[in-house]
Amino acid sequence: MIERFLAWLGETPWSVALLESLYAWPLVESTHVLTLGLFVGATIMMDLRLTGLAFRNVPVQSFTGRLLPWTHAGFIVMTVTGLLLFYSQPLRYYHNVFFRVKVLVMIAAGVNAFVFHRGAHRRAADWGADAIPPRAARIAGTVSLTAWAVVVVTGRLIAYNWFDCDIQPQPGWVNWLAGCEAVTE
Amino acid sequence: MLEPFFRWCESTLVGQAVANSVWAFPILEAVHLLGLCLLGGALLVVDLRMLGLGLTGQSVSRLARHARPWLIAALAVMVATGIPLFLSEAIKAYYNTSFRVKMSTLPVALGFTFGVRERVARNEGMEPGPRCKVIGAVSLALWFTVAAAGRWIGFS
Numbered sequence: 001m002i003e004r005f006l007a008w009l010g011e012t013p014w015s016v017a018l019l020e021s022l023y024a025w026p027l028v029e030s031t032h033v034l035t036l037g038l039f040v041g042a043t044i045m046m047d048l049r050l051t052g053l054a055f056r057n058v059p060v061q062s063f064t065g066r067l068l069p070w071t072h073a074g075f076i077v078m079t080v081t082g083l084l085l086f087y088s089q090p091l092r093y094y095h096n097v098f099f100r101v102k103v104l105v106m107i108a109a110g111v112n113a114f115v116f117h118r119g120a121h122r123r124a125a126d127w128g129a130d131a132i133p134p135r136a137a138r139i140a141g142t143v144s145l146t147a148w149a150v151v152v153v154t155g156r157l158i159a160y161n162w163f164d165c166d167i168q169p170q171p172g173w174v175n176w177l178a179g180c181e182a183v184t185e
Numbered sequence: 186m187l188e189p190f191f192r193w194c195e196s197t198l199v200g201q202a203v204a205n206s207v208w209a210f211p212i213l214e215a216v217h218l219l220g221l222c223l224l225g226g227a228l229l230v231v232d233l234r235m236l237g238l239g240l241t242g243q244s245v246s247r248l249a250r251h252a253r254p255w256l257i258a259a260l261a262v263m264v265a266t267g268i269p270l271f272l273s274e275a276i277k278a279y280y281n282t283s284f285r286v287k288m289s290t291l292p293v294a295l296g297f298t299f300g301v302r303e304r305v306a307r308n309e310g311m312e313p314g315p316r317c318k319v320i321g322a323v324s325l326a327l328w329f330t331v332a333a334a335g336r337w338i339g340f341s
Contacts, residue, residue, distance in 0.1 A: 026340040037225020045226040055251045153215040
């Protein structure tokens with residue numbers, strides 16, 4: 001079902017045009033990579049504050065209030081360019097091990113951010129000025145730093161076809177993770 | 186003129202080891218990107234503030250002081266991974282226009298950051314003046330050029 005949809009998506013004229021374009025694809029990809037500096041960069045700065053490793057006398061609310069809009073702007077650019085890149089080769093990315101891990105870890109990072117904003121951050125008025133934030137905030141910062149680092153590394157590795165379904169033989173778990181049975185059937 | 190030097194670079198032990206390994210180049214590249222993220226964050230927090238944006242509740246000098254060690258750490262990661270990446274494809278880099286643009290802009294960006302921007306940011310308070318704003322904008326433009334040209338090395 002999803003296979004057939006993605007195969008159709010990849011054959012739409014705009015998808016083919018994007019993938020085969022001389023400049024559009026590299027420009028979209030470059031925008032995706034350079035916006036990392038804004039999106040992940042701003043996220044790292046806030047996470048370092050939450051772990052108590054940096055900006056110790058800058059209140060946490062400064063970051064969540066005044067830097068977060070920039071993080072959100074970066075996120076929108078990342079999402080739009082990321083979706084365009086996916087649209088250029090949907091079936092290949094869908095069966096790419098690194099892409100799958102990346103998506104899962106991004107979901108985990110999202111859940112972590114949601115839990116932090118619904119939990120510890122609600123009481124930030126009490127602890128936001130502390131040099132070392134409470135445990136829940138330090139954990140949220142550490143999880144976020146780790147998750148986004150994994151997302152960046154796996155994102156970069158999507159470019160490599162080492163574990164693609166048409167490169168066989170592979171260990172069973174690699175084929176399972178890439179969902180290769182659906183391809184060969 | 187410098188071509189023999191670039192040939193020598195590629196023939197070095199590190200250059201050959203990275204070029205002949207399946208994993209080394211991608212892993213170094215990924216860590217280079219992590220360095221880019223940290224560099225982007227450490228630069229943006231201060232540059233935005235110099236432009237009167239972002240963390241406006243804090244003085245420019247305070248943010249610059251806090252961000253400085255992370256900026257230096259990010260640059261250390263970038264250089265430590267960038268050199269072996271370069272060594273593995275030095276001859277390709279020699280003929281690559283993007284690489285030349287990047288390497289011409291990089292020393293300017295470094296000199297500007299530590300020679301001009303840092304001195305100004307250190308003495309700047311809550312209300313950044315026009316000079317401060319220009320310096321924040323120039324810093325962003327310089328580092329954007331370095332990063333964009335760096336990404337384009339692989340496309341050209």
